[in-house]
Amino acid sequence: KQEVTQIPAALSVPEGENLVLNCSFTDSAIYNLQWFRQDPGKGLTSLLLIQSSQREQTSGRLNASLDKSSGRSTLYIAASQPGDSATYLCAVRPPSNTGKLIFGQGTTLQVKP
Amino acid sequence: DAGVIQSPRHEVTEMGQEVTLRCKPISGHNSLFWYRQTMMRGLELLIYFNNNVPIDDSGMPEDRFSAKMPNASFSTLKIQPSEPRDSAVYFCASSFSGSSSYNSPLHFGNGTRLTVT
Numbered sequence: 001k002q003e004v005t006q007i008p009a010a011l012s013v014p015e016g017e018n019l020v021l022n023c024s025f026t027d028s029a030i031y032n033l034q035w036f037r038q039d040p041g042k043g044l045t046s047l048l049l050i051q052s053s054q055r056e057q058t059s060g061r062l063n064a065s066l067d068k069s070s071g072r073s074t075l076y077i078a079a080s081q082p083g084d085s086a087t088y089l090c091a092v093r094p095p096s097n098t099g100k101l102i103f104g105q106g107t108t109l110q111v112k113p
Numbered sequence: 114d115a116g117v118i119q120s121p122r123h124e125v126t127e128m129g130q131e132v133t134l135r136c137k138p139i140s141g142h143n144s145l146f147w148y149r150q151t152m153m154r155g156l157e158l159l160i161y162f163n164n165n166v167p168i169d170d171s172g173m174p175e176d177r178f179s180a181k182m183p184n185a186s187f188s189t190l191k192i193q194p195s196e197p198r199d200s201a202v203y204f205c206a207s208s209f210s211g212s213s214s215y216n217s218p219l220h221f222g223n224g225t226r227l228t229v230t
Contacts, residue, residue, distance in 0.1 A: 034218060043117075043204055043221035089156065091219075100146070100169065101219055103156040 002027045002094055006104035013080055014112050021075040021107045023090035028068045030092045034101065035064050035075050038087045047088075048075070080111045115139075117222035119205050125228045131193040134225045137186055138207030146219070147180055147190050148204040156204075162188065163210060195229045202226050 003026045013019050023033070032051045036044040048057045048064040050073070056065040063076040073090055087108045091101040118137040126132055138145050146161040160170040162182045170180070177196070182188040192199055202224045209217040 036221075041223075041226075043223045044206075044219075046218040046220065049218050100158065100161055102158075105155040 002030075002092060002102050004090060004092055004102050004104035006088075006090060006107050008107060009105065010108045010110075012110040012112065015080060015082060017080050017111075018076070018078050019080055019109070021077070021088050021090075021109070023073040023075070023104055025071045025073075025092050025102075027094070028071050029095055030068065031095055032093045033064075033066055033073050034091050034093070035062075035073075036089045036091065038089060038106070044089065077109075080109075082111050082113045085109055085111050117205055117207050117220050119203075119222035119225050121225055122223065123226045123228075125230065126195055127230055128196055129194045130229075131191065132195045132199075132227060132229075134190040134203050134205075134227070136188045136190075136205030136222060138188070138205070139220055140186065142207035142209050142217075142220070143185070144208045144210045145182060145188050146206040146208075147188070148206060148221075149201045150204060150224070151201045159190070159203075192227075195227075197229045200227055200229050 005024050007022050034049045035047045037047050038044045050057045050066040061078040066073045087106045089103055089106040091103045093101050120135045144163050147159040148156050149159055150156045159172045160180045161168055165182045180190045204221050204224045206219050206221045208219045
């Protein structure tokens, strides 16, 4: 059974710092991995999607990497800003044709001005 | 693109009452998911539909929960009778899943916050 773990559960950093969020999964047989952001009282917003054949994806100050063989992904946030404060969740998609995702518990990030 | 639309945004009801949550997926998406989020258990998949057909409802906690998707643009999640432990945020999400667009991102609605007293 696929399990997704995110460490740490919470993280607080000063503004401007570069940071890394971690995600691990137990079964390397995945089709893709997605990183989401969730603001309080809101739904999840997709940030980056890495296909199983890819090693990384970048969007602005965000860079996500994927190492399938070791069951790990990282989300790198450069030059963090207070507006980056949110909960970040990763989710893996097992081999199927219906799009089902399995989520981690998330890392709650606070960027202090 | 209006995104995934859920209603109501908030629902407060008394134990024993019937609750119906509604979702309109993004037009053109053929997969629809109902998730429940709590502090204790995180984000749990309750049920998902592909082309309006329920594919996996193993996440539905009890027979009190039921979901329907009568057409491609509407789905409901019903709880009858509701209990205090059903209090949570319920999210609907949609995506396109197909042989040529296999890796479509999942789009979430803003959720319905349910409180059962």
